[in-house]
Amino acid sequence: xxxxxxxxxxxxxxxxxxxxxxxxxxxxxxxxxxxxxxxxxxxxxxxxxxxxxxxxxxxxxxxxxxxxxxxxxxxxxxxxxxxxxxxxxxxxxxxxxxxxxxxxxxxxxxxxxxxxxxxxxxxxxxxxxxxxxxxxxxxxxxxxxxxxxxxxxxxxxxxxxxxxxxxxxxxxxxxxxxxxxxxxxxxxxxxxxxxxxxxxxxxxxxxxxxxxxxxxxxxxxxxxxxxxxxxxxxxxxxxxxxxxxxxxxxxxxxxxxxxxxxxx
Numbered sequence: 112x113x114x115x116x117x118x119x120x121x122x123x124x125x126x127x128x129x130x131x132x133x134x135x136x137x138x139x140x141x142x143x144x145x146x147x148x149x150x151x152x153x154x155x156x157x158x159x160x161x162x163x164x165x166x167x168x169x170x171x172x173x174x175x176x177x178x179x180x181x182x183x184x185x186x187x188x189x190x191x192x193x194x195x196x197x198x199x200x201x202x203x204x205x206x207x208x209x210x211x212x213x214x215x216x217x218x219x220x221x222x223x224x225x226x227x228x229x230x231x232x233x234x235x236x237x238x239x240x241x242x243x244x245x246x247x248x249x250x251x252x253x254x255x256x257x258x259x260x261x262x263x264x265x266x267x268x269x270x271x272x273x274x275x276x277x278x279x280x281x282x283x284x285x286x287x288x289x290x291x292x293x294x295x296x297x298x299x300x301x302x303x304x305x306x307x308x309x310x311x312x313x314x315x316x317x318x319x320x321x322x323x324x325x326x327x328x329x330x331x332x333x334x335x336x337x338x339x340x341x342x343x344x345x346x347x348x349x350x351x352x353x354x355x356x357x358x359x360x361x362x363x364x365x366x367x368x369x370x371x372x373x374x375x
Contacts, residue, residue, distance in 0.1 A: 187226045188255060192358055199224055200354050206282060208309055210353050213337045222246075222260025222341045224355050229256035231373075238276065238318075238331065238363075238372040240349050242269060245341045247331070247349060249362055257362075259355045261331075262339040264347035270320075270329045276370040277321035279360055282307030288328065291346060309335060315353040316360040320372060331372070332356060349374070 193199065200213035200223075215223055222245065231239040231248055239248040239256075242263050248256040263269060284304040292298050305311055314333020321327065331349045333356035339345075340352055351359065363370050 190226060193224055193226055196223055205315055210315060213352055213354060219341060224259050227256055227258045229254050231256065233373060236366050236370060238370055240374040249359060259351055259359065260340045262342050262344050262350040264345050265343050268347040270327060270347050271374045272322060273373050274320050274322035274327060276318045276363060276372055279316060279318050279363055281316055283313045283317040285311050285313045314356055316356045318363060
């Protein structure tokens with residue numbers, strides 16, 4: 112005698128197992144519901160089981176949080192100051208000055224602030240500038256870094272080496288060096304220094320780079336010229352979007368020691 116599952120249908124096809132019919136019926140039923148909802152043109156709420164009550168064989172624990180290993184890709188941490196681009200680059204009031212919003216859509220994604228796996232190998236609390244990448248890294252604990260896009264010096268004006276951030280300033284005064292005034296005589300009016308402000312080339316914050324106790328003359332600073340990020344446009348300094356340099360400044364200020372910087 113043939114087993115029930117081997118009996119042929121009237122069409123001559125072999126009858127599938129009953130489990131297949133249940134699964135297929137559930138799929139078709141689900142598609143029917145979705146079709147009806149789409150046709151109604153209204154927003155509908157469907158009731159689903161609580162995530163915590165689902166215990167699939169894949170190992171989803173109570174609470175619905177999937178803690179299955181992700182192979183060689185470690186999860187990144189969450190920083191409240193690194194959210195969506197619209198939030199990070201929105202207009203803000205700082206010391207009574209209104210910093211304009213940055214049209215981040217016009218900046219390449221790789222030059223916007225984000226958390227990445229640290230590629231530098233430097234100790235946490237170190238600033239690393241990779242000139243070829245046009246990136247600045249703030250190295251964090253746990254093998255991560257915050258990466259910012261930067262503008263760097265024009266050919267012949269670059270500086271590289273290991274040094275430290277001696278001090279920082281909010282809305283710093285900018286004093287053009289004599290060599291710059293010689294190239295651009297119109298800057299002679301700022302021989303005594305240009306007060307901090309929205310048009311100041313040093314932007315909202317400046318980090319002063321010293322090596323062996325001596326001022327290198329180079330800075331990591333903000334800039335109102337956000338469109339120069341990712342380019343070689345400065346006279347040797349490392350420039351950042353104003354919103355980004357404020358974020359970096361807050362991290363540097365919170366450091367219990369002087370912050371080392373590596374530019375290479």
